[in-house]
Amino acid sequence: MPEINPWGSELVTDYDKLFKEFGLQPITPELLKKIGLDYRGFRRGIIFAHRDFDKFVEATEKGRKTAVMSGIKPSSEFHLGSKMTAEEIIYLQKRFGSTVFYAVADYESYADNGISFEDAHEFAVDNVADLLALGLDEKNAVIYKQSECLNVMRLGHVFSNKVTPNMMTALYGHQKTGLYNAVFIQMADILQPQLKQFGGANFTVVPVGVDQDPHIRLTRDIAGRTKTEFGFIPPAATYHKFFRALNGETKMSKRDPMNVLTLNDSPELVKKKVNRALTGGRDTEKEQREKGGDIKKCVVYELMLYHFYEDDLALEDMKDECLQGKILCGECKLKRIKVIQDYLKKHQEKKKKMQSKARKILEQ
Amino acid sequence: MPEINPWGSELVTDYDKLFKEFGLQPITPELLKKIGLDYRGFRRGIIFAHRDFDKFVEATEKGRKTAVMSGIKPSSEFHLGSKMTAEEIIYLQKRFGSTVFYAVADYESYADNGISFEDAHEFAVDNVADLLALGLDEKNAVIYKQSECLNVMRLGHVFSNKVTPNMMTALYGHQKTGLYNAVFIQMADILQPQLKQFGGANFTVVPVGVDQDPHIRLTRDIAGRTKTEFGFIPPAATYHKFFRALNGETKMSKRDPMNVLTLNDSPELVKKKVNRALTGGRDTEKEQREKGGDIKKCVVYELMLYHFYEDDLALEDMKDECLQGKILCGECKLKRIKVIQDYLKKHQEKKKKMQSKARKILEQ
Numbered sequence: 032m033p034e035i036n037p038w039g040s041e042l043v044t045d046y047d048k049l050f051k052e053f054g055l056q057p058i059t060p061e062l063l064k065k066i067g068l069d070y071r072g073f074r075r076g077i078i079f080a081h082r083d084f085d086k087f088v089e090a091t092e093k094g095r096k097t098a099v100m101s102g103i104k105p106s107s108e109f110h111l112g113s114k115m116t117a118e119e120i121i122y123l124q125k126r127f128g129s130t131v132f133y134a135v136a137d138y139e140s141y142a143d144n145g146i147s148f149e150d151a152h153e154f155a156v157d158n159v160a161d162l163l164a165l166g167l168d169e170k171n172a173v174i175y176k177q178s179e180c181l182n183v184m185r186l187g188h189v190f191s192n193k194v195t196p197n198m199m200t201a202l203y204g205h206q207k208t209g210l211y212n213a214v215f216i217q218m219a220d221i222l223q224p225q226l227k228q229f230g231g232a233n234f235t236v237v238p239v240g241v242d243q244d245p246h247i248r249l250t251r252d253i254a255g256r257t258k259t260e261f262g263f264i265p266p267a268a269t270y271h272k273f274f275r276a277l278n279g280e281t282k283m284s285k286r287d288p289m290n291v292l293t294l295n296d297s298p299e300l301v302k303k304k305v306n307r308a309l310t311g312g313r314d315t316e317k318e319q320r321e322k323g324g325d326i327k328k329c330v331v332y333e334l335m336l337y338h339f340y341e342d343d344l345a346l347e348d349m350k351d352e353c354l355q356g357k358i359l360c361g362e363c364k365l366k367r368i369k370v371i372q373d374y375l376k377k378h379q380e381k382k383k384k385m386q387s388k389a390r391k392i393l394e395q
Numbered sequence: 396m397p398e399i400n401p402w403g404s405e406l407v408t409d410y411d412k413l414f415k416e417f418g419l420q421p422i423t424p425e426l427l428k429k430i431g432l433d434y435r436g437f438r439r440g441i442i443f444a445h446r447d448f449d450k451f452v453e454a455t456e457k458g459r460k461t462a463v464m465s466g467i468k469p470s471s472e473f474h475l476g477s478k479m480t481a482e483e484i485i486y487l488q489k490r491f492g493s494t495v496f497y498a499v500a501d502y503e504s505y506a507d508n509g510i511s512f513e514d515a516h517e518f519a520v521d522n523v524a525d526l527l528a529l530g531l532d533e534k535n536a537v538i539y540k541q542s543e544c545l546n547v548m549r550l551g552h553v554f555s556n557k558v559t560p561n562m563m564t565a566l567y568g569h570q571k572t573g574l575y576n577a578v579f580i581q582m583a584d585i586l587q588p589q590l591k592q593f594g595g596a597n598f599t600v601v602p603v604g605v606d607q608d609p610h611i612r613l614t615r616d617i618a619g620r621t622k623t624e625f626g627f628i629p630p631a632a633t634y635h636k637f638f639r640a641l642n643g644e645t646k647m648s649k650r651d652p653m654n655v656l657t658l659n660d661s662p663e664l665v666k667k668k669v670n671r672a673l674t675g676g677r678d679t680e681k682e683q684r685e686k687g688g689d690i691k692k693c694v695v696y697e698l699m700l701y702h703f704y705e706d707d708l709a710l711e712d713m714k715d716e717c718l719q720g721k722i723l724c725g726e727c728k729l730k731r732i733k734v735i736q737d738y739l740k741k742h743q744e745k746k747k748k749m750q751s752k753a754r755k756i757l758e759q
Contacts, residue, residue: 046686138549142556147624183501184548188580192506196560199572208563208575209556215572216552260511 046079046272053244055080055270062088070122072115072271077337078238082247083267090234091127098224098233099123100266102134104156105176108146108293109161111338112240114269119238121166130229131161131172134220135393138177138187142209144310148178150391159389161294164382173229174392177216184227186219187212193253202245218250221266236267244270275335279309279330292334295379298372305331305368311353312360323354324363331360331367339371410443410636412696417608419444419634426452434486436479436635441701447631454561454598455491462588462597463487464630466498469518469540470508472657475702476604479635483602485530493600494593495536497526497731498584502541502551512542516757517736523753525658528746541580544683551576552581557617564607566626582614583650585630600631608634638701643673643694657697659743662736668733669695675717676724687718688727695724695731703735715738 049055057080058066058073065088068074091097100122103113124131137151137160146154159174177183191212199211202251239247251265256263275281276290289304296304311325311332326332332349340346349367352358413419419443422430422437429452432438455461463484464758482503488495499522501515510518523538541547555576588597603611615629622628639645640654653668660668675689675696690696696713704710713731716722 138552141553178549179545180546181543181545184545184552185542188502188548188573188576189505190553191576195571196564196569197573200560205560207556207559208572208579209552211560211572212552212555212576294442 035190049241050082051233054289055241055244056082056085058190058269065092067126069126070118071341071343072119072122074343075336076151077115078119078269078271080241080270080327081268082251083265085235086270087234087236087267090126091129095207096230096233097127097129098132098229098235100132100134100221100224100235100237102136102163102220103158104136104143105151105158106140106146107154107288108295109158110291110293111334112274113158114161114165114294114338115274116238116240117162117167119167119269119271121168123236123238124168124171127151129168130224130233131174132220132224132235133159133174134180134183135159135173135174135176136213136217136220138184138216139213139233142176142207142213148176151178152176155185155393156386156390159393160382160385163193163385163389164378169392170389173224176393179181180223182223182228183216183219186222187216190218190253193256202249214246214249214260216339217246221250222254222261222263225261225263234264234267238269239269240273242273244268263289272337275309275330277304277308277330278326288363292371294375295384296375298376301375302368305313305334305364305371308334308364310360310364316359319359320356323356324351324360325349327358329353331364335367335370339367339374381382413444413605418444419451419605419608422633424446429456431490433490434482435705435707436483436486438707439700441479442483442633442635444605444634445632446615447629448600448633451598451600451631452491455493458599460491460592460594460606461491462496462599463493464496464498464585464588464599464601466500466584467522467526468500468504468507469522470504470510471514471518471652472659473522474655475698476638477522478525478529478658478702479638480604481526481529481531483633484633485532487600487602488532488535494597495531495538495583495728496588496599497523497531497536497538498544498547499523499538499540500524500577500581500584502548503577505542506571506577512540515542520750520754521659523757524746524749525742527749527753528742533752533756537588540757541584544587546587546592547580547583550586551580554579554582554617554621557620564612567694578610578613581610585614586625586627588620589625589627596626596628596629598628600633602633602635604637605634606637608632633690636701639673639694639697639737641668641672641694643692644672656735658739658746660739662740664756665735665739666732667737669698669728672698672728674724674728680723681720683723684720687720688724689714690714690717693717693724699728699734703731703738 050057062085063073066073072078087097101116101120120131123129137148137153137155140146140151141148155176163169221237224235225231237247247268252262254265273281278290292304308330311328313319313322335349336346414421426449429438430437436442451461465480484495487493499519501512504510504515505512519540527533585601588599589595596720601611611632617630618627635665637645642654656668672694675692677683677686699710699713
């Protein structure tokens, strides 16, 4: 089970390799038809691959109980990667009537970042308020903190019996034992929806970034190996492309907060961050007017494509202006900054109204 | 932290080594005076050593909240080792008013013996009925199954962050990851009484067999290292001597059930088992009449000393008869078998009445 490393979002040849070597399945036009085009993640091919998602969709057609599983590590504000998966689970919840299971991974923030469960709680309330503001229907959802969920804590220990330390070292390198437990607990999060108390043998889909595939494969492996014991079905997954940091680096780091946007950013902060973002600008104005920008390099375009332009025509306009040399990067950034600021302003207003509901959900 | 291996119960020189090399503390006459002599485990020196038990006793004198922690692996019937620790916790509960925490270690029976939580439950009900029949006051006790206890499941994961896989391998050898988790969960059982919800910073004592000291030392180490995080005090421990199997072997094995007595044994089974037990009989009747038996070798004497003769005079009589050659092993066994049968008959009658209460405690 070799590691898939994150890579730049435009390196399409690498995506081809994924299909061949790792057995990811492409999203076919037939499948896309069933999924629908209302969500830009599917419509624009940002979610580009899957495992068994066709079976999940079939299960919904047969009226089977289905679940969509995702979560967030409560160690910081809601960033755009979390927004992307949140939007996808909200879409699938609406489209297929699936129950959403959303894990606040406070064991992971404890093990990985040394954040106490108490401190994680406040991040969690803020994160769940974002989730609700994005449109999750909490009446058809199970939102929980790992540290408060007996099912998940117990299954985490159970799954530790299915592997050896050598296997974990081979997959994840030499780590303190607690980080291996974080992996077992994540598997428990993913398989929990299939427990009897939730109706048993749910078809579950997990939307992830493609760099998370090793976790998915291990979970599918463990599900297979605990089939007789628990009746688990290997979970389905969808894969979205990797997002770059604002400086164009492929590895985003929480230690470098100026290179990622969060849903809490003020208008001033958005301006500051986006103004520093990598674009595909040419060396001279003349060259840019003649050749147009190198849009594949441009993180600002990627931001609008992935996250902030819902309207395909607006996106098309942006692309045309760039490629035909009608606009320079500075001017372009001003326009996009405005769109992002407007989006975040509206979001933050909605979110404000969701704070007390989020707290109630997590403290019930 | 080298391993202490079990050894024969009469090898007193090895016990001396424990005090010197491993830092166990002897139970002094002063301490014994405070503990009292009503329980034969203390009176007869079967419980021969401790760590910080003097501090525990002082805490009770100062009116501090204290806890006694023990448990059982629900993988078989109640055997004599479990009876010994059960009697000790019941004695300490009465003597010092301490709250008993009793873990049904069903995670351990899952990880170590592959017993499902459902199957373990029926063993658990039976085991807890034994515990109640032995005299535990369940009104001042917390009796729980590991798999149903969020505190313990969570703390088990938390403690996995305080060690590395290499450390666990050095201490416990190469095992599947799940068995390391069983160790973390056992530490969680021991430290749970100190959680805020139970009043915080309880002085806790754990009665164990001396072969369990590596677990105690690791738990004390982890308690020290999580002091700022949780305020844990290293738990105290008392140590009882090692019991031999009926054939005189120092390693008891559950795969060899004819070599251990359980509290469920029928009169016929007791007779069969004890008749095969190792004694200190001489080669000829003549030799035995002249020299008396080699009582140090005799497992039947050990059974009566440790478990079945409450009355010191009865024990003294047995010893005299043997050492003075007044009795041969066959005749002696008949007498002791009767005592054991009577004890178990009474116990089993009491236990029968406790079955529904035990079930209620575990299913509440």
